[in-house]
Amino acid sequence: MQYRELGRTGWKVSEISFGCWAIGGSWGQVEDSESAAALHKAIELGVNFFDTADVYGDGRSERLLAKLRKEYGDKIHIATKAGRRLSPHTPEGYNRKNLTDFVERSIKNLDVEAVDLLQLHCPPVQVYYMPEVFGALDELVKAGKIRYYGVSVEKVEEALKAIEYEGVQTVQIIFNMFRQRPAELFFEQAKKRKVGILARVPLASGMLAGKLKKDTSFAADDHRNFNREGQAFDKGETFSGVDYETGLKAVEELKDICPKGISMVQFALRWILMNEAVTCAIPGVKRPAQAEQNFAASDFAPLSDEVMAKVRGIYDRHIRESVHHRW
Ligand SMILES: NC(=O)c1ccc[n+]([C@@H]2O[C@H](COP(=O)([O-])OP(=O)(O)OC[C@H]3O[C@@H](n4cnc5c(N)ncnc54)[C@H](OP(=O)(O)O)[C@@H]3O)[C@@H](O)[C@H]2O)c1
Numbered sequence: 001m002q003y004r005e006l007g008r009t010g011w012k013v014s015e016i017s018f019g020c021w022a023i024g025g026s027w028g029q030v031e032d033s034e035s036a037a038a039l040h041k042a043i044e045l046g047v048n049f050f051d052t053a054d055v056y057g058d059g060r061s062e063r064l065l066a067k068l069r070k071e072y073g074d075k076i077h078i079a080t081k082a083g084r085r086l087s088p089h090t091p092e093g094y095n096r097k098n099l100t101d102f103v104e105r106s107i108k109n110l111d112v113e114a115v116d117l118l119q120l121h122c123p124p125v126q127v128y129y130m131p132e133v134f135g136a137l138d139e140l141v142k143a144g145k146i147r148y149y150g151v152s153v154e155k156v157e158e159a160l161k162a163i164e165y166e167g168v169q170t171v172q173i174i175f176n177m178f179r180q181r182p183a184e185l186f187f188e189q190a191k192k193r194k195v196g197i198l199a200r201v202p203l204a205s206g207m208l209a210g211k212l213k214k215d216t217s218f219a220a221d222d223h224r225n226f227n228r229e230g231q232a233f234d235k236g237e238t239f240s241g242v243d244y245e246t247g248l249k250a251v252e253e254l255k256d257i258c259p260k261g262i263s264m265v266q267f268a269l270r271w272i273l274m275n276e277a278v279t280c281a282i283p284g285v286k287r288p289a290q291a292e293q294n295f296a297a298s299d300f301a302p303l304s305d306e307v308m309a310k311v312r313g314i315y316d317r318h319i320r321e322s323v324h325h326r327w
Contacts, residue, residue, distance in 0.1 A: 001046025001298045004279045007169035007196030009117070009148050011077055013049035015273055016298050018042050018291075019200065019282040023064060024056025028219035030286055032064060039068050041291040043076070046298075051172070051198060051282045053081035053121055054106050062109035069112060079170070079198070080106045081121035081152055091126040096136040103145050118146040119172055122154050122234065128161040138167050150196070154234050155327050159186050163195050172198040175278065177208060177254065177271055177311055178240040178247065178319050179327065187277035196279040199272045203265060203283055204240040207247045210255055210264035214248065236327050242319055250318040257310045262300055269297035271311060 003012040021027065023035035039050075050068070052061045065078050082102035086093035106115055118137070120127065127133050128151075137149045150170030151162045159171045159182070171190060175182045176199070190197055203209050205224055218225040227238040235241050242250075251264075258267045265283075272281040283294045303311075 001295060003048075005196075006049070006077075006279050007148075007150070008194050009169055009196070011049075013077060013280055014047045014295075014298070015278075015280050016047070016269055016295050017049035017051065017198075017280040017282045018047050019284040020050055020052040020061045020065065021056050022284040022286045024052065024061030025058075026056075026221065026223045027284070027286070028222040032060075034287055035064055036067065037288045038285050038291045039064065041288040042285065042295060043068070043072060045291065045295040047291075047295055048075060049077050049079070049280060049282075051079045051200070053084065054102055054109070055081075055084040055121070059105070059109045062106060066109060066111040069110060077116045078110060078112075079117035079119060079150075080110065080115055081119045082106065083121040083123050089124065091124045091130060094120065094123055094127050094130070094133045096132075096139070099133075099136050100140065100145070103140055107145065114144055115146045116148070117170060118149045119152045119170065120149075122152050125155075125158055128158055131165070134165040134167055141167070150198075152198075152200070154236060156181055156184075156186050160189060163190055163193050168195060170196040170198060170279070172200050172282075174201045174236060174240055174327065175199040175272060175275075176202045176204050176240060177268055177315060178204045178242050178250070179323060180312070180315055181324055181327065183275055183277070187275060191277045197277055199278050199281040201237065201240055202272050202281040203268055204242065204247065205238055206284075207239050207242070207251060208254070208264060208268040210251055212248065212251075214245065236323075241323050241326065243322060246318055246322065250314050253314045253318070254311065257307055257314075259303065259307060262297070263293060265293055266297040266300060267303075269294060270300050270303055271308075273298070274303055274308060
């Protein structure tokens with residue numbers, strides 16, 4: 001496992017880190033014993049950074065991480081998120097009182113004195129135009145409740161606005177073979193300001209793993225079933241917003257250019273790491289076998305210019321038209 005510096009935090013985090021949404025909920029049934037085994041396997045493979053949220057399984061994912069934290073202490077860093085407990089999910093909800101309450105709840109779930117990294121959880125766009133929200137986060141840092149803070153965004157424009165706030169250490173954004181726009185302008189700006197980048201949904205919700213078929217079915221409580229059209233949250237979070245069959249077609253072409261000796265998952269993760277502005281990719285992992293495959297991708301050789309150009313070509317032909325301007 002290779003490590004990269006996360007913003008100005010001074011932490012060196014595993015360039016492939018652990019996305020903990022699926023071990024909380026919304027991805028069909030998961031067993032805590034299997035999730036715990038996947039988390040331990042990840043640590044064995046050098047992973048030291050975990051991304052979760054207070055709403056993943058209503059704290060279930062945070063509580064699983066609390067056990068890990070007890071074992072490994074400060075050797076690991078845990079990023080969580082706040083905001084999605086708000087109902088309705090309004091900009092006004094991102095006030096000092098609510099943010100403090102959310103942080104206190106995460107502190108309890110994670111069983112820590114302070115949250116390592118708190119991210120605003122894809123807030124409404126207006127929040128980026130409310131300096132008082134970032135002021136409240138600065139106060140939480142001063143009060144010792146959070147060490148650092150960042151944002152998780154839907155759109156490139158939100159990311160560009162967010163990094164105008166000095167305290168923002170990290171931006172989490174969808175970046176994968178089906179979502180290439182962040183690399184155009186945002187990455188350069190983030191690099192200039194030494195802002196860390198967490199590349200989320202790196203496998204386009206598992207589609208880039210190359211195992212999905214036209215007739216694959218998903219459990220009723222899996223967002224790949226219930227959020228295809230954005231019924232529950234932003235459409236872009238499910239298969240990166242790419243139409244299912246279009247995605248399958250593009251994946252077939254990606255399979256043809258996947259370098260020998262690596263799997264499609266590793267190809268997709270390696271592609272992300274080719275961009276040095278990215279701090280880490282955070283694939284979702286449910287089982288130890290997935291951990292083994294995903295975290296090994298850090299040690300593979302860089303992709304050739306030729307392969308990179310071909311991936312770009314596949315994106316341009318199949319994906320660009322429906323996603324590029326939207327996120
Ligand atoms: N708004 C936000 O802030 C936000 C939104 C989305 C995600 N995130 C973060 O980003 C992380 C990653 O995104 P994601 O989990 O949505 O999507 P992802 O990483 O693109 O896809 C994860 C899914 O891919 C499949 N997979 C993983 N490893 C595999 C392997 N080796 N072989 C075959 N299939 C494999 C698994 O599903 P199956 O085994 O069920 O097929 C897994 O649940 C999340 O866990 C979360 O931490 C944040």
